[in-house]
Amino acid sequence: MKGLIFCKRTVKEILRDPLSYIFCLGFPIIMLIIMTIVNESIPKQANMTVFQIQNLAPGIAYFGMTFVMLFACIQVSKDRNTALIMRLHASPMKSYDFILGYTLSVIIIALLQLAVTFLASYIVAIVVKGELSIPGMFMSMLSLIPSAIMFISFGMIFGTLVSEKAAPGVCSIIISVVGMIGGIWMDIDNMKGAILNISKWLPFYHGVKASRLMLAGEYSEMIKPLAITIIFMIATYVLAIVIMRIKLNKDTR
Amino acid sequence: MANALEIKELKKEYGSKAAVNKISFDVEEDSLFALLGVNGAGKTTTIKMLTGLANPTSGDAMIFGHSIVNEKELVKTFVNLSPQETSIAPNLSVRENLEFMAGIYGMDKEKTARKTQEMIEMFSLQEVEKDKAKTLSGGWQRKVSIAMALITEPKLLFLDEPTLGLDVLARRELWNVIEKLKKEVTIVLTTHYMEEVEALADKIAIMVSGEVKAIGTLNELIEQTGTKNLEEAFVSIAGKN
Ligand SMILES: Nc1ncnc2c1ncn2[C@@H]1O[C@H](COP(=O)(O)OP(=O)(O)O)[C@@H](O)[C@H]1O
Numbered sequence: 001m002k003g004l005i006f007c008k009r010t011v012k013e014i015l016r017d018p019l020s021y022i023f024c025l026g027f028p029i030i031m032l033i034i035m036t037i038v039n040e041s042i043p044k045q046a047n048m049t050v051f052q053i054q055n056l057a058p059g060i061a062y063f064g065m066t067f068v069m070l071f072a073c074i075q076v077s078k079d080r081n082t083a084l085i086m087r088l089h090a091s092p093m094k095s096y097d098f099i100l101g102y103t104l105s106v107i108i109i110a111l112l113q114l115a116v117t118f119l120a121s122y123i124v125a126i127v128v129k130g131e132l133s134i135p136g137m138f139m140s141m142l143s144l145i146p147s148a149i150m151f152i153s154f155g156m157i158f159g160t161l162v163s164e165k166a167a168p169g170v171c172s173i174i175i176s177v178v179g180m181i182g183g184i185w186m187d188i189d190n191m192k193g194a195i196l197n198i199s200k201w202l203p204f205y206h207g208v209k210a211s212r213l214m215l216a217g218e219y220s221e222m223i224k225p226l227a228i229t230i231i232f233m234i235a236t237y238v239l240a241i242v243i244m245r246i247k248l249n250k251d252t253r
Numbered sequence: 254m255a256n257a258l259e260i261k262e263l264k265k266e267y268g269s270k271a272a273v274n275k276i277s278f279d280v281e282e283d284s285l286f287a288l289l290g291v292n293g294a295g296k297t298t299t300i301k302m303l304t305g306l307a308n309p310t311s312g313d314a315m316i317f318g319h320s321i322v323n324e325k326e327l328v329k330t331f332v333n334l335s336p337q338e339t340s341i342a343p344n345l346s347v348r349e350n351l352e353f354m355a356g357i358y359g360m361d362k363e364k365t366a367r368k369t370q371e372m373i374e375m376f377s378l379q380e381v382e383k384d385k386a387k388t389l390s391g392g393w394q395r396k397v398s399i400a401m402a403l404i405t406e407p408k409l410l411f412l413d414e415p416t417l418g419l420d421v422l423a424r425r426e427l428w429n430v431i432e433k434l435k436k437e438v439t440i441v442l443t444t445h446y447m448e449e450v451e452a453l454a455d456k457i458a459i460m461v462s463g464e465v466k467a468i469g470t471l472n473e474l475i476e477q478t479g480t481k482n483l484e485e486a487f488v489s490i491a492g493k494n
């Protein structure tokens with residue numbers, strides 16, 4: 001209940017900040033347009049499929065979640081820097097109230113962003129005569145929710161641990177890693193060796209894969225990557241609660 | 254009369270430096286207790302320990318019979334503060350700020366609405382209740398900040414330098430508000446303004462470099478030091494180091 005009240009206030013703060021709309025609407029649409037133009041200039045013989053709309057849409061939707069992480073991170077570290085945090089720490093709020101409040105409020109941004117991404121992708125698909133099924137897009141969106149929660153948890157962890165200035169830097173490391181080994185911008189399955197191995201030990205490759213398989217309707221194939229994604233989600237979420245708890249037991253500033 | 258607060262040898266060290274050094278004193282229920290001291294005396298650190306914002310290095314304090322060390326979470330439910338830095342959600346309106354605090358302390362919808370209205374009337378916030386907190390002047394923000402603490406129905410309320418940075422008129426107005434609060438709740442107030450203490454306090458502790466050097470009513474302190482007024486009494490106590 002306290003978590004919900006805290007969520008309500010955070011949603012208000014977010015919706016009253018113009019930065020939220022840039023994140024939510026601007027980013028995925030721009031990426032989509034740029035990458036589609038790139039794809040149009042790749043010759044068919046190259047057999048590059050990652051930029052084709054059925055792969056690009058879930059890829060960008062997933063990549064967008066890393067920006068939601070940055071968003072959560074900024075929100076948490078911003079709160080830490082205001083005097084309001086003294087009140088909150090002196091209140092009977094518990095670590096899970098904070099985490100629940102942040103998660104629920106930021107997930108609204110994540111869902112909006114996913115919706116915008118898939119809607120824009122649908123339009124792009126019509127323009128480039130690609131194929132996107134509407135039920136597939138819904139399923140793909142659903143499969144991205146665990147990843148969204150995982151990234152929000154990462155954001156809350158960094159926002160709690162590092163200073164407001166350093167937080168975006170730390171997030172950008174994760175964003176680059178996801179870009180490289182998530183299989184969003186290149187076809188990792190065909191790149192044998194180290195990269196594929198590293199990818200398989202991290203959640204990103206699996207999350208992207210699950211969202212693409214969901215879009216394609218290949219449900220039996222996607223169970224494993226989705227399960228891995230959910231396990232990572234639970235682990236990071238629990239970690240976020242533990243770290244917030246430690247933080248609350250320390251002195252406030 | 255019963256004690257709202259009993260501090261026993263409370264100490265806080267930052268590194269090797271003691272910000273608060275084994276202070277002990279009691280605060281009677283339904284009184285206003287002033288903690289008087291210059292910047293850096295340890296007033297804020299004392300309040301932080303008593304409100305669960307900082308862990309004491311040693312010692313303890315009982316608030317209505319409950320330990321701030323062993324029963325921290327319980328104590329938090331009936332103690333609140335208005336921090337030295339004005340502490341409000343900037344993008345929320347005055348009304349929303351008040352409702353937010355009531356909710357955080359577990360009040361239901363009906364009670365939240367009732368208490369919010371009560372605070373708006375008590376602090377005369379009607380004309381600004383729809384304004385975003387960040388657009389208010391310092392005096393209004395301070396009133397909102399205190400209202401946000403009071404709405405949670407604390408049994409003990411800490412006001413950390415409530416009139417710091419306010420102009421004369423805003424300060425006088427806030428004194429009137431605090432006079433009204435005295436009837437509702439036990440208050441511990443910190444300040445470095447002598448007039449404020451003279452106007453409001455039932456009892457005074459003078460804090461110097463983390464230690465309580467003298468304690469008593471206004472008249473007792475003046476008598477103890479053989480001086481004419483609080484300022485002279487303060488100088489004679491805080492000056493001899
Ligand atoms: N978080 C902290 N870390 C290190 N030193 C601190 C911290 N908070 C306060 N201090 C030191 O403790 C002393 C008392 O500070 P404070 O309680 O804020 O005084 P006051 O509120 O009376 O002005 C000061 O010397 C201050 O520098």
Ligand SMILES: [Mg+2]
Pocket residue numbers: 296297298337413414
């Ligand atoms: Mg202070």
